[in-house]
Amino acid sequence: MGRTVLAIGGHIGDMDLTAGPTLAKMVQEGDRAIILACTYGERGHPTISPEEYRVQKVAEGEAFAAAIGAEFRVLDYSDGFLPDDDSAAEQIADIIRQEKPEILITHWTKSIHRDHERAAILAERGRFLASLPVGSPYGRHGITQFLHADNWEDAEGFAPDMYVEIPDAAYETWRAAIQGQAFARGETYGFRYIDYYSANMLAKGCLAGTTRACGFVVADKGAKLAGP
Numbered sequence: 001m002g003r004t005v006l007a008i009g010g011h012i013g014d015m016d017l018t019a020g021p022t023l024a025k026m027v028q029e030g031d032r033a034i035i036l037a038c039t040y041g042e043r044g045h046p047t048i049s050p051e052e053y054r055v056q057k058v059a060e061g062e063a064f065a066a067a068i069g070a071e072f073r074v075l076d077y078s079d080g081f082l083p084d085d086d087s088a089a090e091q092i093a094d095i096i097r098q099e100k101p102e103i104l105i106t107h108w109t110k111s112i113h114r115d116h117e118r119a120a121i122l123a124e125r126g127r128f129l130a131s132l133p134v135g136s137p138y139g140r141h142g143i144t145q146f147l148h149a150d151n152w153e154d155a156e157g158f159a160p161d162m163y164v165e166i167p168d169a170a171y172e173t174w175r176a177a178i179q180g181q182a183f184a185r186g187e188t189y190g191f192r193y194i195d196y197y198s199a200n201m202l203a204k205g206c207l208a209g210t211t212r213a214c215g216f217v218v219a220d221k222g223a224k225l226a227g228p
């Protein structure tokens, strides 16, 4: 039976870009992937209103997940205003209790975006809460492996210590799927996300001795397992 991986991002699209190739690979190898965005990311467009862009972001997140064979979830928080409180962490803990992922992927702990840093804090806190015996009908659940994904916006002090090989099929699936997101295509503030992440996979592949790879920081060195 395959494993379950839960990827928790600050905004819709974050984990699609950074963890997406790894999620696509895992799904193609028989695992189950869930992408959870903590906010809609609806304030990330220079001309479309947040109300309108929120609808577009949800549609883009759903379409990306469907294209790589993952499931899509979003918490009802507003872009730029993600709290780092126990109410938000408990929502993540409840998803962990219900879905029982072996692997959790989230942002690095330092970022130019507060929502990213807070998503990482909430993922860690949610993981802890889910592991406690609190009388949930879903029981308690311990995550086996906690990983931080490689994101140019979360670069401060990020030094990958694990590389996941990305086969051509997973890369092609990811590349086709990510084209469906306006920000990734560079239509919002012009950053060439798809080029950057594609090139980064080649660069990390050089370091990992393979064609393409994604780098991660393993949060619990003591619990380090074989990668995804």
Ligand SMILES: [Zn+2]
Binding pocket: 010, 011, 014, 041, 113, 116
């Ligand atoms: Zn983001």
